[in-house]
Amino acid sequence: MRLGYVALTASATTMGYSLLIAVAMMDFTGEEVLTQCLAVGPYLLGLGLGSVYGDHIPADKKISRLWLLEWLSVTVLPILPLIQLAAVFIFLQYTHPSVGLDQKTGLAFCLGIVGVLSFIAGILGGAQLPLILSSAQKLSTEVALAFNYIGALLAGAGIVFLIALNIPFGHQILIFGIIQLSGLMLLLSTFRKRTTGLALMFIPLIILFGTAHLYPVVEHYTVKNSYHRTRVDHVSQLFRKNLYQVIKEFGELERVRTPYQTIDLFIEPPVPHLSIPGNATLYLNRKPQIDILTTAIYHESMVAAALNLFQGMPKKILILGGGDGLLLKELKHLTSTRITQIELDPLMLQFARDNNVISGLNENILSNMPKNMEVKIEDAISYLRKNSKEQFDVVIIDLPFPNGPDLSRLYSLEFYKMVRRVLSPGAIVVIDLPLYFTEERAFAQESKTILKTLRSAGFRYPLPFGPLASFVAVGMNETPLRFDYLRFPEELSVSAASNLVDVFPDENLTEADWAKQNVNTMFWPKEL
Amino acid sequence: MTFQPFFIYAVTFILAFCSLFYEFAFAQVLAVSIGGTKIQYLIVISLFTFSLGMGSLVYGKIKPRAETRKILLWVEIGLTFVGLLGPFALTWILRPGVFPGGSAMPQALAYFTVILVGFLSGFEIPCMFDLSPSRNGRILAADYVGMLAASIAFPLFFLPVFGTASSVMIVALFNCTVFLWLRSIEGRHWETMIGLVAIFSSMILTIIFRAELNELLSSLYLGVDP
Numbered sequence: 001m002r003l004g005y006v007a008l009t010a011s012a013t014t015m016g017y018s019l020l021i022a023v024a025m026m027d028f029t030g031e032e033v034l035t036q037c038l039a040v041g042p043y044l045l046g047l048g049l050g051s052v053y054g055d056h057i058p059a060d061k062k063i064s065r066l067w068l069l070e071w072l073s074v075t076v077l078p079i080l081p082l083i084q085l086a087a088v089f090i091f092l093q094y095t096h097p098s099v100g101l102d103q104k105t106g107l108a109f110c111l112g113i114v115g116v117l118s119f120i121a122g123i124l125g126g127a128q129l130p131l132i133l134s135s136a137q138k139l140s141t142e143v144a145l146a147f148n149y150i151g152a153l154l155a156g157a158g159i160v161f162l163i164a165l166n167i168p169f170g171h172q173i174l175i176f177g178i179i180q181l182s183g184l185m186l187l188l189s190t191f192r193k194r195t196t197g198l199a200l201m202f203i204p205l206i207i208l209f210g211t212a213h214l215y216p217v218v219e220h221y222t223v224k225n226s227y228h229r230t231r232v233d234h235v236s237q238l239f240r241k242n243l244y245q246v247i248k249e250f251g252e253l254e255r256v257r258t259p260y261q262t263i264d265l266f267i268e269p270p271v272p273h274l275s276i277p278g279n280a281t282l283y284l285n286r287k288p289q290i291d292i293l294t295t296a297i298y299h300e301s302m303v304a305a306a307l308n309l310f311q312g313m314p315k316k317i318l319i320l321g322g323g324d325g326l327l328l329k330e331l332k333h334l335t336s337t338r339i340t341q342i343e344l345d346p347l348m349l350q351f352a353r354d355n356n357v358i359s360g361l362n363e364n365i366l367s368n369m370p371k372n373m374e375v376k377i378e379d380a381i382s383y384l385r386k387n388s389k390e391q392f393d394v395v396i397i398d399l400p401f402p403n404g405p406d407l408s409r410l411y412s413l414e415f416y417k418m419v420r421r422v423l424s425p426g427a428i429v430v431i432d433l434p435l436y437f438t439e440e441r442a443f444a445q446e447s448k449t450i451l452k453t454l455r456s457a458g459f460r461y462p463l464p465f466g467p468l469a470s471f472v473a474v475g476m477n478e479t480p481l482r483f484d485y486l487r488f489p490e491e492l493s494v495s496a497a498s499n500l501v502d503v504f505p506d507e508n509l510t511e512a513d514w515a516k517q518n519v520n521t522m523f524w525p526k527e528l
Numbered sequence: 529m530t531f532q533p534f535f536i537y538a539v540t541f542i543l544a545f546c547s548l549f550y551e552f553a554f555a556q557v558l559a560v561s562i563g564g565t566k567i568q569y570l571i572v573i574s575l576f577t578f579s580l581g582m583g584s585l586v587y588g589k590i591k592p593r594a595e596t597r598k599i600l601l602w603v604e605i606g607l608t609f610v611g612l613l614g615p616f617a618l619t620w621i622l623r624p625g626v627f628p629g630g631s632a633m634p635q636a637l638a639y640f641t642v643i644l645v646g647f648l649s650g651f652e653i654p655c656m657f658d659l660s661p662s663r664n665g666r667i668l669a670a671d672y673v674g675m676l677a678a679s680i681a682f683p684l685f686f687l688p689v690f691g692t693a694s695s696v697m698i699v700a701l702f703n704c705t706v707f708l709w710l711r712s713i714e715g716r717h718w719e720t721m722i723g724l725v726a727i728f729s730s731m732i733l734t735i736i737f738r739a740e741l742n743e744l745l746s747s748l749y750l751g752v753d754p
Contacts, residue, residue, distance in 0.1 A: 015577065019570060026566060034683045036569040037552060041679025044548075048672030052665050149581025156574020160567050260564075379563050386624050406565045414746055522560045522749065523615075524691030524742040 002186050004147040007132045009183030010070065011151030012158070014125025016176045017077045018043040018118040019159050024081050024169060027262055028088055028101040028226075029110045030285060030403040042115040046122020053123070054130035066131040067197065070184050073124040074204035078177045078211045080117045081169070082218060087113050089222040093232045101226070164259050166347075170215040177208035224253045226286065227266045254355070258347035261285050261400075265357060280357045282324060284348075284400050290324060295361060298432075298469045300496035303330040305465065306394045306430040308487055308500075309473050313337065314393035318422065320380040321399035323348035325362035328373055332365065339373045340392075342383045349375065381409065384418035391424040397431040402528040411450055411528055413521045416457030420476070428475045429459070434528075435470035435503065442505045445518075446528050452517035468499045536660045537670040539706055540653070543604075544674025545681075546703045547649035550611040551576045552682040553696040554642050557615045561622035561749065562635065575639060576646040583650015591658070597710060600655040603648050604707040610648070612700035614641050615692055619748040693745045694738035701727050701734070 022039035026032050057065050088101065091109050100106055133144050162172050181204065188197045225247050232238055256263040261284050270278035281291040290298060307314070317334070319327050319341040331339055343349055352358045353366040369375070376383070380399065397419070402408040409415060411433065419429060431454075436444035443451065447464075451472070454462045459474035463481040473481055483500055520526040555572035559565040590599070618641060620626060621634045656667045686695035704727055712720040734741065 011577075015574070019573070023566060023570075032565040033552075033556070033569070033687070036566070036573070037679040037683045040548075040573055041676040044675040044679075045672045048668050052668060055665065145581055146585060149578045152581070153574045153578035156570045156577075160570050163567070381563065382624075404565075405559070406563075409560060414750055417750060521691070521742060521746055523556075523619075523693060523745045524739075525687070527688075 002189070003132050003135060004144055006066075006070065006183045006187055007129065007144050007147040008151040008154070009179050010073065010125055010128045010132070011148045012155045013077065013151075013176050013180040013183075014047075014073065014121045015043065015152050016155035016158060016179075017080060018121040019155060020169075020172060020176070021081055021084055021117050021121070022114055023159065023163070025084060025110055025114045026404075027286065029107055030287070031107065031111075031405075033405050034107075034111065035114055038111045039114050039118040042119035043122040046119040046124075047126035048122075050123040050126025050128075051130050052126075054127040057131065059134070062131050062135050066128060066135060067184075067187055069124060069128050069131070070180075070187055071200060071204065073128070074177065074180045074184050075207055077121060077124065077180070078173050078204075078208045080120065081173055082211050082215055084113050084117055085215070085218045085222055089218065089225065090238065092222070092226055093230070093238060096231075166257060166259060168216065168257070169219070170212040173215060174208065174212040177204075177212070181205065181208070220253060220255070221247050223255065223264065223286070224251065224266070227251070227253070227264070227281070227283070228268065256347060256351055258345050260345045261348070263348060263351055265351075265355060267357065282358065285403065287401055287403050289400065290326065290361075292357070292361065294469065294495075295326060296493050297495045297499050299326040299330050300493055301466065301469065301499040302396060302398070302430055302432060302471055303327060304488060304492055304496060305471065305473055305483070305500055306396055306428055308483055309428045309430075309463075309475065309481055310394050310426070311484070316340070316390075316392045316424075317394045317396065318342070318392040320383075320395065320397045320419075322396070323352060324358055325349075325352045325366045327396055327398055328365045328369075328375075329362045331373075332363075332370065335370065335372060337372060341373070341375045342378050342380050343375060344377070344379050346377050349377070381415060381418070384415070384422065387422065390422060391427070392422055393424050393427050395419060395423065395427065395429040397429065399432070401434050405525060408520060408525050408528050409522050411453065411520055412525070413453050413457055413519050415522075416454055416459065420458055423476060425476065428473060428481075430471055430473045432469075432471055435464055435466075435472070437505060449518045449520050449526050449528060452514055453520045455514060456519045464503050465501060466499045467501055467503060468495070470503070531660055533660070533663060533666075535709070536656060536663060537666060539709065540656050540667050540670040541674040541677070542702050542706055543649070543652045543656075544671040545678045546607065546611065546699050547580075547645060547652070548576070548675045548678035549682055549686075549699045550607070550614060550645045550696065551642060552678065553611075553615055553692055553699075554618060554638075554645070556687070556692050557618045557745075558622075558638060558642075561619060561638075562631075571639070572642050575642045576649075579643040579646025580650040583647040584654050585650075586647070587651045587654045591654070596655050596658040597713065599651060600659075601707065601710045603651045603655070604703060604710065606648050607645065608700050608703045608707060610641060610645055611696060611703060614645070615696050615745060616748060617641070619745055623749060623751055625751070690735070690738050691742035691745075693741040694734050697734045697741065698731060701731050 018039055022035050026035045029035050088110065091106070101110055129148055162175065184201065188194060221244065228250055230243065230246055232243065237243060251269060252267045254265040264283040264286065265280060266283065267280045268278055270276060277293065279291050279293050282289045314337050317331065317337055317339045319339065321343065322341060323343040323345055328339065328341060349366060352362060359367070399410045400407050402411045423429070433450055435447045438444050451462050451464065454472065454474055461477060461480040463473040465471055465473065475481055488497065488500065518526045520528060551572050555569045558572065559568040562568060587599070618638050621637055627634045653667065653671055657664050660667065690698065708720050708723045
């Protein structure tokens with residue numbers, strides 16, 4: 001049974017670390033499917049090659065080699081996530097500020113790292129199994145194999161559980177490391193030189209606790225650096241203390257990990273001698289959402305556009321997303337309108353309620369919610385899938401940009417068709433989405449795809465607007481939408497008003513041209 | 529009965545490729561239908577690895593009672609059908625309102641499908657070992673390379689080029705080819721030729737109608753189109 005437990009811990013931890021590496025890198029790449037797939041493939045390949053190696057070890061050396069491999073696993077595997085993070089830090093230091101980790105070069109680098117590290121985890125796991133199978137005298141091969149496979153199941157289930165419980169990443173490394181150490185401890189009784197073995201146990205123990213302690217520190221430096229972008233010209237500069245001093249002292253980073261996303265608030269101090277004002281930017285999964293300097297353009301113009309295009313007083317408004325509470329603040333004056341907000345992440349709402357910067361921006365609306373407003377904690381897609389009876393006059397969609405498969409579903413044909421189901425006749429939908437332009441001042445392919453997706457969902461005349469912060473308004477109308485500039489409120493700020501301008505670089509596109517464009521669907525995602 | 533080594537490795541590669549590919553496609557459908565790509569991929573991969581092991585354990589028990597080739601034949605029939613129909617069935621059963629009551633039952637059924645593919649795939653490697661006993665190391669290598677190929681081809685090629693529905697159908701047709709190869713050993717050459725033509729034509733049709741197949745999946749997801 002002892003070796004059965006070792007088989008279980010070996011597979012649980014090697015697979016567990018491979019999955020942890022992928023999950024940690026997803027934060028930087030934003031590519032969930034690609035990162036998971038490129039961790040699993042090399043892991044399985046490593047597993048296979050490892051087992052071929054394990055098979056070739058002479059019978060008399062099997063037990064000692066098993067101990068060595070298990071010791072090596074306990075020692076090496078916890079460092080892998082830290083190596084990955086350090087590699088990302090160094091990559092960021094050497095690349096031009098415009099090269100992000102989600103762009104092609106950065107992505108290839110990140111996925112390469114995930115692949116190599118998962119392969120190492122696979123080799124260490126794979127090499128142990130044949131040794132366990134041949135060393136287990138009282139244990140049948142089937143039972144040892146069963147333990148091994150249960151270990152793989154526990155790895156995946158364990159990580160899902162740890163993510164759901166919001167356990168910090170450093171602690172997750174520690175938990176897997178302790179499980180692995182327990183296997184090594186059991187194996188110690190089969191090791192001939194027990195005193196040496198016991199002494200050697202201290203090395204992985206120190207490495208494990210050191211990694212768990214260091215991980216959040218390195219993560220803090222890497223993430224902060226990815227926002228304010230210090231760069232070095234030479235390798236020797238990486239070892240200079242003042243580099244870390246600059247990263248440490250320039251700005252403040254507040255990070256909250258939730259089961260759904262990572263929330264970062266990066267506060268930059270003003271630089272008076274360069275006339276740079278201070279700012280605070282809210283990032284979700286490392287993508288900027290709002291900042292103090294531009295929030296007026298963004299939320300004010302979004303609400304003003306929706307109310308202007310609706311041509312009357314809406315009875316019911318639906319907000320999808322918008323967990324920062326800034327849209328609710330903008331709609332506060334509509335006291336007779338029923339406003340429902342659907343937000344997936346309760347910790348985002350809590351952050352927007354408790355954080356001084358964000359609660360200052362939303363004027364504490366989430367703590368002092370008016371009676372006509374309601375916030376439901378639910379996934380926007382599942383809300384729309386279940387609710388096709390209640391109808392709304394205005395729908396405001398303020399969801400993160402389509403970085404990654406989870407988010408690109410919120411810009412899909414199916415999603416927009418579900419939005420259509422909850423619209424009352426004459427309803428207006430305003431969507432916050434990225435509009436990119438080519439050098440010839442035409443829409444870039446990604447933007448055309450989103451606009452074509454909207455048209456395919458039955459919104460015939462999308463109105464793209466906002467030269468400063470881009471949005472698209474759509475309705476069930478049979479004629480193109482137009483702003484009525486005489487109806488905008490007088491108190492509208494200049495910056496918001498300047499964003500309420502149509503952008504029509506592709507207005508000469510014919511129906512035949514539109515027919516050639518891609519449609520983004522949940523089951524056939526397109527690059528957005 | 530002896531087999532050409534190349535065939536053994538090629539078949540092992542295809543089988544491993546198909547199995548992991550189905551699981552990635554199922555993970556994609558589960559992520560769309562239930563939500564949480566990260567979580568669904570984690571669950572699917574661990575259930576797959578676990579059921580793969582359970583499959584090889586059960587193979588050990590039934591081996592003395594059945595001929596290896598016949599076991600593999602049935603496994604391939606099963607995998608072709610589960611792989612082919614899986615995404616459509618999963619999308620349909622996970623639509624709210626299809627099953628009365630909560631979401632527990634349809635989700636359990638969906639994960640059972642994931643386990644079924646893993647379980648059936650677990651028979652494949654021991655079967656290949658028995659068909660060609662002296663080449664275990666290389667068979668294992670072909671198996672792992674097949675899985676590696678699936679993990680690269682699914683996100684980088686098949687999903688963006690064909691979408692979930694047509695990708696899984698193309699791969700199921702590869703699986704069907706292995707089934708035909710196993711049947712051809714009995715010497716039914718005409719049957720094999722007709723089968724190969726049918727598979728090739730189906731593949732061409734799947735590629736031509738890839739948009740329609742993915743639309744079918746969308747309709748199953750949405751229910752009645754507004």
